[in-house]
Amino acid sequence: MPTTAVSVVSASSSYDRQGDLISRIASPDADVKLKALREVKNQIIGNRTKKLSFLKLGAVPAISAVLSDYYSAGDDDKCGGKGNILVQSAAALGSFACGFEAGVQAVLDAGAFPHLLRLLTNPDEKVVDAGARSLRMIFQSKLAPNYDFHQEKNMEFLFTLLNSENGNVSGLGASVISHACRTSLEQQLLCEAGVLEKLASLLDGSLSQRDSCLESLATVLKDNSQAISRFVGIENGRCLSSVTALLKDRYPKTRLLSCLCLVVINNSAPCYLEDKGIKIRLLSTMLELLDDSGQVGDEAALGFSTLLAGKEDLQKLAYEANAIEKLLNYLRTSELRPKRRQGMLLSLAEMCSKLEECRSRFLSLQVVDVLSDGLRHESADVRCAACICLRNSARSIKNLSAGLFIDEKIMFPLVQLLQYPSTSVQVSALGAISNIVVDFTTRRSRFIECGGTKQLIELSKSMDPQTRVGALQALRNLMFLADIKCKEMIYSDLKAPEFSRLITDPEPSVQEQALALLRNLVDGxxxxxxxxxxxxxxxxxxxxxxxxxxxxxxxxxxxxxxxxxxxxxxxxxxxxxxxxxxxxxxxxxxxxxxxxxxxxxxxxxxxxxxxxxxxxxxxxxxxxxxxxxxxxxxxxxxxxxxxxxxxxxxxxxxxxxxxxxxxxxxxx
Structure with a gap:
């Protein structure tokens, strides 16, 4: 057919043009080389498909070779335009690495990382900026090299970056912290070296410095009340006030990062954020950020769930701010990326975790379709979040007894998740089922008819302890005040030898749930x-x-x-x-x-x-x-x-x- 022929020719032609660009990158003519580097960079920005295509053609090793050759070359005539070529080479490598793990791996495999580091000492400020920006793209990936802060040379290198007057370089130092600081001991080493004070001084820097600084602060302060206390004490709390003031910044990403930093502080040391006004401002800012259609909105959704986790006072404030209605409106009307949908479902789950008024409001808003869509979503993370939301909302005895959770749109996909290959999805589904089957009416038969009981018994034999516990807990609740017919059906599938094995399971939590199931089975x-x-x-x-x-x-x-x-x-x-x-x-x-x-x-x-x-x-x-x-x-x-x-x-x-x-x- 004509359309097929045109399509094939077009793809082949595009591939040939990309191959031609790669060959021109190796041209001895500096102008040809420069134009080719710039064109490759412009083509791949934000385009994963073209990045992958150029990777297959060997673009990254070719660009890395140019970077190495031109950095090592002298200043004679053949190196005319050397600075521009270095800038474009570094920028192209950074574009390959930006948000693309395969690109990061290709840059590292090509040996470009040390060449990019050398650019930081170049006398040309533009070259330094290009090198620093590319390295920051790399350090956003888990594949980036780790720096052991126990080694003095690495700590010296970090402070060389942080102390630089170049904003991109000092921002790179902050990115290194965000990537490499993973343990409480590393947090302690950085604090003792004065990193918090240095990061605090960068809060008044450029937009790039500020954002990198906020991200690094959240990393160093996470789950560490001592580090938070030290940070809050800097200049009598001025730095904490600076972070709080950034909630009103004009840039959405800066507002998001300041929110996430405050969430970290509130989770580990809530005594420093007791002011109700700050909490309301934090909540309203995160809700506003959900309107952002890009990555900021995605991160805000997950950050909002973290903010609410286990905090009854914040859940109450969110309820009063109509967060439930706003989140449900998004879930119903928008085509959301998986990460954002996951965050919104988890936020609703947190709001339903403690307060009955939140559960009642949530369940009164016709949520069956929202939950059903989440249970059937292609993303495992979204399915888990939907299960957690269902589990927490099912804590409402009033709505449970009304049979709101036995709808076929909920029950069938939930039972199907018990066969899902991911253990985390199975465990999440078991948690939801455990709450739903505590039903004081005859509606538990709907679950049995869906084949749920057979699946629970099968999962009680799983190799994974969490799965065994979840399955036994669900069976335990299913047997609560059950009739003899239901009990006989369960026992006929489990039998005495299997019961005996579960009671003597090596995991104490499995033993407890097996005995609790038996307790309900012999009750009556x-x-x-x-x-x-x-x-x-x-x-x-x-x-x-x-x-x-x-x-x-x-x-x-x-x-x-x-x-x-x-x-x-x-x-x-x-x-x-x-x-x-x-x-x-x-x-x-x-x-x-x-x-x-x-x-x-x-x-x-x-x-x-x-x-x-x-x-x-x-x-x-x-x-x-x-x-x-x-x-x-x-x-x-x-x-x-x-x-x-x-x-x-x-x-x-x-x-x-x-x-x-x-x-x-x-x-x-």
């Missing part, structure tokens, strides 16, 4: 208790073995409530629990684990243990007296008498119940 009618007697009490034996090891309180609490629920059943069930509490093969001289639990400092564990004894000695059961005698002989009743003044009211009441039952057996 007597027929559900029969599960633990299956295969010659295999599951109950596993519980007993774990408790005899005196595990972490969280695990012991769940285990004792399993015993409590089993002991509420028939004589057979009560005797099975007694066999675990007072086994015949117990070592002589070793203290019984029940006594240890009754003496625990954890009140919830004491409560669970006393509940078990109440059920074992209930006077309405035939063997209650014999069990009472055995517990008394083991010293358990005596220990309970010492607990009549327990500081926990719940424990005190339950202890008196047991002692009241003991009196019926003639106990004084």
């Amino acid at each position: 009618c007597i027929s559900s208790i029969e599960f633990v007697l299956d295969e010659d009490c295999l599951v109950l034996d596993a519980v007993g073995r774990q408790l005899r090891k005196v595990p972490q309180p969280e695990i012991a609490i769940q285990g004792m409530y399993v015993f409590t629920n089993v002991a509420s059943g028939s004589e057979l069930h009560k005797e099975a629990v007694m066999h675990q509490i007072l086994p015949q093969e117990a070592e002589s001289g070793s203290q019984n684990f029940v006594l240890k639990f009754l003496q625990s400092s954890e009140k919830k564990l004491r409560t669970a243990t006393v509940w078990t004894i109440i059920n074992l000695t209930s006077p309405s059961s035939l063997g209650a007296f014999d069990r009472h005698v055995k517990l008394r002989d083991a010293g358990i009743i005596s220990q309970l008498k010492n607990m009549v003044t327990d500081p926990c009211l719940d424990v005190k009441i339950r202890v008196r119940t047991v002692l009241g039952q003991s009196m019926l057996f003639g106990e004084n």
Whole structure:
């Protein structure tokens, strides 16, 4: 077809022209070389496709060779226009590296990095600027060389950059800090060397210096309250005031960087940002930055979620600023890049994490389609964010009971995510499901019909501990107040050997959730208790073995409530629990684990243990007296008498119940 032929010819022609440019870069004629360098640079600016095409043709090694040759050459006639060629070579390499990891790798592989560093000492200011700008492009990438600040020569090099009167060079120094400072020890070394004071002095510099400085400050101060305290103390707080004042700067990127710097300070040392006016200004600035259609808006969305994380006061202020409506409006009406969509969903998730009024407002705004779109998005990060948003909004018992989360647009894609190849997506989906299935109505059947239960059981066998925990937690909540039919279905798929394996899993968090699932499974009618007697009490034996090891309180609490629920059943069930509490093969001289639990400092564990004894000695059961005698002989009743003044009211009441039952057996 004619259109196909034209298209092929056009592509071939373009490729030939690019090849011709590469050959002209190697021309001995300086003017031809200069024009070719400039044209390559202009063609690739902001065009990833052309960058890749030129990379395949070997443009970067050719340009790097020019940079090396012309820097090393003398000042004779053949080197006419040397400065311009150096500038254009450096600029072209910087353009390849700008926001393009393959370009950065190509520049480094071509050996251009040391040549660019040498440009910083060139007497021509334009050459220095070009070299510094290109190096800054490289240092924006994770592929850039790291500088070990423990080495004196590297610290000296850093301060040579920071002390330069050239704004691009000092800005490069700040970029080196942003790239290379990763640990608290490196933060400490930089602080002790006086980097904070130097960066503070650059806040009054050029736009380029200011932006680089703000980014570096955020890096040095992140998660480090000592560094923040030192920074705030510089010139009696003037530097902090300067950062705050930049919230009103005319340039969006500067406003964003000042916001992110203040977010870092507020997250680790909120005492320095207690002024409500500053918080409101910070919130409103970040919301305004969401209007930016470029990278600033993307970064602002993620920064806004970080600002709100765990901060109930800021979530309240954001709610009052109608942030929920604004974020939802963006998500509904705009074609958003994945990073921005992720940030907005995470921001909504944070607002729904603590305040019921935020959850109610969010859920009242017809959000099913927004969440459904997020769950189906091609980006794994967006899917995770949608799951977290769903999980936090599902904390609303009022809306949960109304069945708002059982919509097919939510349930089907959520269950599908359980088969997603990314572990982080699976874990996020499990977190959302755990909250949704705590449903006091019969709507949990919708989840089962979607195949969700089968997927949860399969994930409980995952090699990843977080996935196992998430799956078991979801199953635990699914079994909360479930009917016997639902419980039988779960148990028929898990079976006693698998339950036993999960209860003795090497990960404590998995043990806890497995026992919590079992606790819910055997809660209720007597027929559900029969599960633990299956295969010659295999599951109950596993519980007993774990408790005899005196595990972490969280695990012991769940285990004792399993015993409590089993002991509420028939004589057979009560005797099975007694066999675990007072086994015949117990070592002589070793203290019984029940006594240890009754003496625990954890009140919830004491409560669970006393509940078990109440059920074992209930006077309405035939063997209650014999069990009472055995517990008394083991010293358990005596220990309970010492607990009549327990500081926990719940424990005190339950202890008196047991002692009241003991009196019926003639106990004084």
